[in-house]
Structure formats: structure tokens, C-alpha cells
Amino acid sequence: MAELITIDDPDDPRLSDYANLTDVELRRRREPAEGLFIAEGEKVVRRAVQTGYETRSMMLSPKWVDAMRDVIDALPAPVYVVSFELAEQVTGYHVHRGALAAMRRKSLPDAAGILATARRVAVLETVNDHTNVGAVFRSAAALGMDAVLLSPDCADPLYRRSVKVSMGAVFNVPYARLADWPHDLEEVRAAGFTLVALTPAADAVPITEAAPQRLPRVALLLGTEGAGLSARALRAADQRVRIPMSNGVDSLNVGAAAAVAFYAVATAPAAG
Ligand SMILES: C[S@@+](CC[C@H](N)C(=O)[O-])C[C@H]1O[C@@H](n2cnc3c(N)ncnc32)[C@H](O)[C@@H]1O
Known part of the structure; x- marks a missing residue:
């Protein structure tokens, strides 16, 4: 079961996968280089997990914890619980879908x-x-x-x-x-x-x-x-x-x- 960790500092390094998500140029360079991608919204996060992508971490606002409980319970990765305001400070936009996951890329087939x-x-x-x-x-x-x-x-x-x-x-x-x-x-x-x-x-x-x-x-x-x-x-x-x-x-x-x-x-x- 995932560990639920409440974070209230936008500069907490554990949230760095979610930093500056609106900076397209930065993210385009950073994500492939780090083997990372971001899944957003309950359905998409569920689908990423179901199709075998490994979760690095999840970042949720408190109201999504119950909705995602079954996913959280099966997750061997930390789940960061943050307020809507803090999510916005970290990502740079209003995360109205409330659930983000940092996932690990798989190697591409040829x-x-x-x-x-x-x-x-x-x-x-x-x-x-x-x-x-x-x-x-x-x-x-x-x-x-x-x-x-x-x-x-x-x-x-x-x-x-x-x-x-x-x-x-x-x-x-x-x-x-x-x-x-x-x-x-x-x-x-x-x-x-x-x-x-x-x-x-x-x-x-x-x-x-x-x-x-x-x-x-x-x-x-x-x-x-x-x-x-x-x-x-x-x-x-x-x-x-x-x-x-x-x-x-x-x-x-x-x-x-x-x-x-x-x-x-x-x-x-x-x-x-
Ligand atoms: C916006 S279109 C590009 C229009 C461009 N002026 C051209 O002549 O191809 C983008 C792509 O959608 C496909 N496409 C768009 N309309 C099409 C049509 N009526 N028939 C076949 N392919 C089309 C083509 O593969 C095209 O390269």
C-alpha cells in the first residue's frame, strides 16, 4: 500500500516531477531525458497503471484520495496529498482534475x-x-x-x-x-x-x-x-x-x- 504523505511546501523536492508543467519546452526536454511522463485525471491515471506503467509517485488533492483509494492501496509508490493551491503553485496551472501521477516510460519497441x-x-x-x-x-x-x-x-x-x-x-x-x-x-x-x-x-x-x-x-x-x-x-x-x-x-x-x-x-x- 502506498504511503500517504501530506506536503505543504511548494519547493519540496519530492514534488519536482510535477514542477513547471506549463513550461512546454522544459518538459519536452526533461521528461524523455528522465524517463518520466505525467498522467492527469482519474481515468488516465487508472489506465496508465492498468496498462503496466510503473508509478514514480502520485500527487492528489485531498478530495481525490477516496476516489483513488483502490489504486492507492495497490501502489508501491508514494502518494503526495496537497491542497489545490499548492498543486497550482507547483505545476503552474489550476489542476482541476485533482489527480496527477508521475509515471516511468517503457522502452519503445522497434x-x-x-x-x-x-x-x-x-x-x-x-x-x-x-x-x-x-x-x-x-x-x-x-x-x-x-x-x-x-x-x-x-x-x-x-x-x-x-x-x-x-x-x-x-x-x-x-x-x-x-x-x-x-x-x-x-x-x-x-x-x-x-x-x-x-x-x-x-x-x-x-x-x-x-x-x-x-x-x-x-x-x-x-x-x-x-x-x-x-x-x-x-x-x-x-x-x-x-x-x-x-x-x-x-x-x-x-x-x-x-x-x-x-x-x-x-x-x-x-x-x-
Ligand atoms: C490539414 S491537412 C494538411 C493540408 C495540406 N494543405 C495538404 O494539402 O495536405 C493534414 C493531413 O490530414 C490529412 N488530410 C486532411 N484532409 C484530407 C482529405 N480530405 N483527404 C485525405 N487526407 C486528408 C492528410 O494526411 C494531411 O497531410
Whole structure:
């Protein structure tokens, strides 16, 4: 059972994992370097624990102690109980969800291991917005994608905002970073995947005609807000596919496009 420790000093070093959570640049450097990430809110903290992430500590306001009692009872890590005011002083924002946990990262699988067993993967290029990464993972989990592969410059799926937007789906969907972009797309193809680039370009094939659900193994390439997929990624793809749009809208947000494409490949059993 976890030890409950009441803390009333915002500079207490035991709270350092939670310091300056609003300083995005600092946290982006610090968390991967220290093998740390932050789970926020009761559901997300529970999901992190259930999916086997090790807890370094938890920081709760008193009213969350009862709600989290079962988790606390099974936790071999300290639980710091702090007032809302102190939580705000430490983190830099009003922690209205009241429960934060500092978790230990696991080592990431390599892409080859993922590709050996997956049939449907999403491949993100330069998706550097944490909200979009979280949204893509949430849809990937909900719509049965097997894994997500990230170009080297994609945002961290375990950054607090990504974790929160994904509602913890980042813990369930395996992911890996491709080190050499876009060269490593060849590795994806060599594993038997057809590379399908999602692009709103008018000359791309409408997704209903392309029928990517018929492919035995499919990798859906999605690009960043603004620029979209790079010319090199588009050249590397086997097919270019578009989601038809109405009312003069020129593109969907990448999270929305991902959900439509994931649904399209999930709606029929893959052949072969
Ligand atoms: C906001 S869009 C980028 C728009 C960019 N101007 C372009 O031409 O790709 C972000 C990503 O979402 C996907 N996307 C957005 N709308 C799409 C559509 N209608 N059809 C297929 N993919 C789409 C693409 O992968 C795109 O790279």
C-alpha cells in the first residue's frame, strides 16, 4: 500500500516531477531525458497503471484520495496529498482534475517488431502538435489500428497533453519512431505493407474507390497541419487517396482525416 504523505511546501523536492508543467519546452526536454511522463485525471491515471506503467509517485488533492483509494492501496509508490493551491503553485496551472501521477516510460519497441505482426498501421509525418497526436491515437485505438509509426520530428505521444487528449489510448496502441525519414518507409513496404498516402489533393483517388480495406497490409500515411505530407513522402507512397469534401473545405484536421481513414480500413476484414 502506498504511503500517504501530506506536503505543504511548494519547493519540496519530492514534488519536482510535477514542477513547471506549463513550461512546454522544459518538459519536452526533461521528461524523455528522465524517463518520466505525467498522467492527469482519474481515468488516465487508472489506465496508465492498468496498462503496466510503473508509478514514480502520485500527487492528489485531498478530495481525490477516496476516489483513488483502490489504486492507492495497490501502489508501491508514494502518494503526495496537497491542497489545490499548492498543486497550482507547483505545476503552474489550476489542476482541476485533482489527480496527477508521475509515471516511468517503457522502452519503445522497434518498428521491425511492430511490423512483423501488424496489419493496419498509421504513419505520421511531422505531426508536431500534441493535441493532434493524442487525437490520432484515440481514433487508432477505437477503430482497431494495430500500431502508429512516427517520423523523427513528430510530437511525443507521452507528453501530458497528448496523453490527455488520447484519454490514455497512447498506453494501448503500440508505437515506434522511424529513425531515418522517409527512407524507413522502405522498411514498412518490405514488411508487406502497401503505403497509402492520405492527401486532399484533387487528383488523388477517392477513398471509397481506392478501397484500402481490401489490402492485406496497409500503412496509412498522414501529414502535418499546414504543409501536409512532404513531396518525398508522397513519392514514396504506392497510392494517393483522398477523402472527398464538401462546401469548399480544402482539408480536414489530421485527427479527423485519421478517424475517417481508420474507419475505412476497419469496415471490412482485410483479405489474405
Ligand atoms: C490539414 S491537412 C494538411 C493540408 C495540406 N494543405 C495538404 O494539402 O495536405 C493534414 C493531413 O490530414 C490529412 N488530410 C486532411 N484532409 C484530407 C482529405 N480530405 N483527404 C485525405 N487526407 C486528408 C492528410 O494526411 C494531411 O497531410
